[in-house]
Amino acid sequence: MTAQPRSILDRIGNTSLFALRHIVPPNGARILLKLESENPTGSMKDRMAFAMIEAAEADGRLRHGGTVVEYTGGSTGVSLALVCAVKGYPLDVVTSDAFSQEKLDHMRLLGATLHIVKSDGGRMTEKLTRDMIEQARIIAEEKGSFWTDQMKNRDQIAAYHRMANEIWEQTDGRIDGLVQSVGTAASLRGIAERLRHHHDGIRIVAVEPAESAVLSGSPSGAHKIDGIGAGYVVPLWQPTLADLIERVSTEEAMAMAFRLAREEGLFAGTSTGANVVAALKLAERLEPDATIVTVMCDTGMKYLKTFEARLAANPRA
Numbered sequence: 001m002t003a004q005p006r007s008i009l010d011r012i013g014n015t016s017l018f019a020l021r022h023i024v025p026p027n028g029a030r031i032l033l034k035l036e037s038e039n040p041t042g043s044m045k046d047r048m049a050f051a052m053i054e055a056a057e058a059d060g061r062l063r064h065g066g067t068v069v070e071y072t073g074g075s076t077g078v079s080l081a082l083v084c085a086v087k088g089y090p091l092d093v094v095t096s097d098a099f100s101q102e103k104l105d106h107m108r109l110l111g112a113t114l115h116i117v118k119s120d121g122g123r124m125t126e127k128l129t130r131d132m133i134e135q136a137r138i139i140a141e142e143k144g145s146f147w148t149d150q151m152k153n154r155d156q157i158a159a160y161h162r163m164a165n166e167i168w169e170q171t172d173g174r175i176d177g178l179v180q181s182v183g184t185a186a187s188l189r190g191i192a193e194r195l196r197h198h199h200d201g202i203r204i205v206a207v208e209p210a211e212s213a214v215l216s217g218s219p220s221g222a223h224k225i226d227g228i229g230a231g232y233v234v235p236l237w238q239p240t241l242a243d244l245i246e247r248v249s250t251e252e253a254m255a256m257a258f259r260l261a262r263e264e265g266l267f268a269g270t271s272t273g274a275n276v277v278a279a280l281k282l283a284e285r286l287e288p289d290a291t292i293v294t295v296m297c298d299t300g301m302k303y304l305k306t307f308e309a310r311l312a313a314n315p316r317a
Contacts, residue, residue, distance in 0.1 A: 007086050012039055012046045013162060017170040017293070022263040023256075023276065025283035029290040031276070034167060037268065041078045041106070042299035047163060048156035048186060049079035052148045053087065055155035067092065067145040071132035073124070073183075073227050074103030075298055076150055081110035092145065094136045098122050099226055102302045115139070123222035124212075126231025150184050152235050160190025167191070167293055168198050175199070176286055179246070179279040179294040181207040181228040181271045182215060185237040187295070192241045203286070206242040207278045210249040215239075224250045225270045227297065246278035253277065254310060257300065258317055267300035 005011055015038040020031045036044035056062035068084055070077060071094040084091040091112040095104060098119035107114060117132050119125070133151070140147035150156065167175065178195055180188040185206075192204045208215050209223035212231050220231040225248075256273035260266045275294040282292055300307065310317055 008040050009050055009083065009086055012050050013159075014166060015039065017167065018266075018296075020264055020276075023259055023280070025280050027283060027286075028288040029283040029286055029292060031279045031283065032171070032291060032293045033266065033272075033276070034163070034293060034295045035266075037296055037299040039079075041075075041082050042301060043075040043079055044163075044187065044295060044297050045075040045079040046082065047159035048150070049076060049083045049148075051159035052150070052153050052155045053080070053083050053089075055158075056146055056148075057087075062089070062146040067143055068148060069136050069139045069143070069145040070094070070148045070150060071129075071136040072150065074099040074107070074302070075227055077112060078103055078106045078110065078302075080148065081107045081112040084112070085110045092136075092139050092143070094132045094139065096128055096132060098124050098128060100303050101305050103226075106302070120222065123224060124209075124226075124229060124231065125222045126212075126220040129230045129232070150186070151230070153186075154236070156184075156186045157190040157193070157236075160187050161194040163187075164191040164194035164198075168195060171291060171293065173198065174291050175202055175293055176290040177203040177205065177279075177282050177292040179205040179207060179275055179282055179292060181225075181274050181278075181295075181297070182234070182237065183228045183230065183271075185234050189236055189238055189241055203244070203282065204242050205278055205282050206245045207248055207274050208245060209274075210247040210252075213245075213247045216245050216247060225253050225274055226303070227269070227271045228274070244282070246281055248274040248277045255317070257303075257307075261300065266296060268296050269298050269300055269303050271297045 039046040069092040077093040209229035211223040212221040253270040253274035
């Protein structure tokens with residue numbers, strides 16, 4: 001008999017790997033999408049939130065009766081809100097009006113207390129990231145909270161090592177390329193490290209917003225791809241891990257998110273759209289029998305209002 005989960009947290013991970021059928025490269029290469037939307041909150045960030053909290057519990061940084069604080073564009077906050085709700089920790093989330101209302105609502109419904117930092121016209125910028133980090137630091141200091149500090153927290157990398165092992169097993173070791181967008185850089189770093197442990201010839205592509213391509217050496221700018229592109233080179237980034245950095249615009253990412261919904265029935269966010277755009281470009285550089293894995297970072301249900309506004313402004317989008 002299959003063991004029953006002790007809590008919803010036992011449902012994190014072991015997500016499906018799905019081959020795109022219609023949005024495919026002309027040369028016949030396969031693009032496989034890791035469906036992280038299958039996690040409890042519909043996001044890959046469930047993995048890292050669980051890992052950060054469990055590590056802090058294990059070494060005593062977070063004890064019974066303690067509180068947690070984090071700055072986040074939304075998905076990490078939702079995932080932390082889930083984990084903290086199950087484990088009984090009050091959570092303060094520093095976030096912004098730049099991010100989808102659905103994510104903010106989801107965090108509140110899971111019991112998090114939100115602290116909203118105003119953005120520059122709803123855009124993600126370096127200043128906004130740094131303002132959110134500073135407010136989280138102040139809250140942690142004033143309340144004595146455990147600050148997960150996702151931009152620097154290495155505990156999350158182990159969660160992505162496990163995700164890489166899933167990918168390796170699901171592909172039977174037949175993988176030629178990995179494509180992943182960069183937010184904290186932990187997912188790219190963890191998955192790439194472990195996949196290269198299995199096979200050091202895998203091509204690794206990092207994805208960042210074209211409007212703020214700081215990893216490529218361009219100036220910081222503003223964009224609207226939730227969850228990626230902090231506006232500065234984040235501490236967990238390691239340039240040696242990526243063979244290539246692909247720049248994808250907000251417009252390209254949004255258009256691909258719509259294509260995934262209409263042509264594949266996969267309703268995803270803009271970071272997933274950016275991943276698929278970059279995966280198609282990598283396919284052009286590889287052999288026709290290549291297999292490329294990228295990530296469906298979350299579900300498009302987190303962005304309904306954003307997508308509705310886009311459709312209202314441009315019905316043919």
